[in-house]
Structures are given as C-alpha cells and as structure tokens.
Amino acid sequence: MPWYGSHSYLNEFIRINNCRKIMEIGVYNGENAKRMVLTAIENSPPHKVEYYGFDFFSYYTVERVGRKLDETGCKYKLIEGNTLKTLPEATKILPKMDIIFIDGGKSSREAMNDWEYSEKLMHDKTSVFVHNVDFSGVSRAVDSISRQNYTVEIFYSPSEGTVALIKKKMIPQQKHQN
Numbered sequence: 001m002p003w004y005g006s007h008s009y010l011n012e013f014i015r016i017n018n019c020r021k022i023m024e025i026g027v028y029n030g031e032n033a034k035r036m037v038l039t040a041i042e043n044s045p046p047h048k049v050e051y052y053g054f055d056f057f058s059y060y061t062v063e064r065v066g067r068k069l070d071e072t073g074c075k076y077k078l079i080e081g082n083t084l085k086t087l088p089e090a091t092k093i094l095p096k097m098d099i100i101f102i103d104g105g106k107s108s109r110e111a112m113n114d115w116e117y118s119e120k121l122m123h124d125k126t127s128v129f130v131h132n133v134d135f136s137g138v139s140r141a142v143d144s145i146s147r148q149n150y151t152v153e154i155f156y157s158p159s160e161g162t163v164a165l166i167k168k169k170m171i172p173q174q175k176h177q178n
C-alpha cells in the first residue's frame with residue numbers, strides 16, 4: 001500500500017477553486033506544502049496565500065520546512081507538536097480554510113482528533129481530503145463522520161491508495177407554511 005504520493009488531486013482542487021487558505025496536518029519534509037502553495041500562487045499574489053502546517057517537525061524541522069516556504073513568498077505558520085495538543089489550541093485562533101489535507105497520525109484517536117478540529121475550520125465551501133483511508137484507524141475516523149451533515153466521497157488514486165473527500169452538505173432552508 002503506497003504511503004506517499006504527489007497528491008495531484010490537491011493541486012487540481014486548489015487551481016480550480018482559487019484556494020488561498022491551505023492547511024495540512026502532517027507536513028513531513030514540506031515538499032507537498034510547497035507544491036500546494038506554488039499551485040495557489042498561479043492564481044493569487046503570493047502574499048495573499050496562507051499555509052498552516054502541523055507536525056512534530058522532529059527531523060524536518062520548522063526551520064528546514066520554513067526555508068522551502070520562504071522561497072514562495074506566501075504567509076505561513078508551522079505549528080509544532082502533537083496535534084492531540086496543538087489543534088485544540090490553534091483552531092481557536094486560525095481562520096476558516098479553503099482546503100484541508102489530513103495526513104498526520106494514522107491511529108483512530110489521532111485521525112478522529114484531526115477531523116474533529118478540522119471540522120471547526122470549515123466554511124461552506126471547504127473541502128477536506130483525508131489520506132490513507134486504507135489504514136484501519138483512519139477508516140474508523142472517516143466512518144464516524146456524520147453523513148447527515150457531510151458528503152463523504154471515497155476515491156482511489158493508483159499511486160497512493162484510498163482518499164476521502166469531505167464537504168459540508170448544504171441543507172435547503174425550510175419554507176414557512178402560512
């Protein structure tokens with residue numbers, strides 16, 4: 001089962017939807033972060049593009065990843081530590097995102113936590129992509145997502161396995177009866 005990939009679906013989504021606010025849970029070496037930002041600045045001035053990344057940043061440090069993002073001219077914040085701790089705090093102050101990529105811890109506790117806090121940063125048109133749904137912990141988290149409030153589309157990418165795409169369901173306003 002592939003673990004990494006180039007996630008071309010993310011860049012396609014960013015390009016088509018003119019995304020400017022991008023969040024990634026699980027940054028690793030920052031290459032995917034840079035690719036997403038470079039795609040966003042095809043449509044927007046670099047200083048209008050914001051990237052928020054969460055990771056332990058233990059080997060690929062904040063400084064190393066930061067240097068890659070500096071080259072793009074975007075605004076960014078790299079939030080260091082376990083998302084079980086960092087997300088509850090960060091989501092109190094972060095803006096709503098246009099796209100969120102969940103690709104951090106693969107246990108159900110981590111994946112559920114990452115979804116729970118990503119949900120708080122969704123506006124009506126935000127798309128959340130969850131990587132590695134083939135992992136049992138991630139699959140359990142995706143199964144727990146309310147189908148009443150969200151559409152959950154599962155797709156398979158040959159180079160990198162199963163991915164979930166989550167969007168808010170638009171609930172039509174009820175008509176008042178006279």
Ligand SMILES: C[S@@+](CC[C@H](N)C(=O)[O-])C[C@H]1O[C@@H](n2cnc3c(N)ncnc32)[C@H](O)[C@@H]1O
Nearest residue numbers: 026027028032055056081082083103104105110
């Ligand atoms: C699969 S890699 C991310 C790959 C990256 N999204 C990409 O496309 O290249 C997973 C990353 O999640 C981070 N991670 C795993 N569990 C985490 C946790 N509980 N809190 C913060 N980061 C975590 C790891 O340090 C690792 O860098």
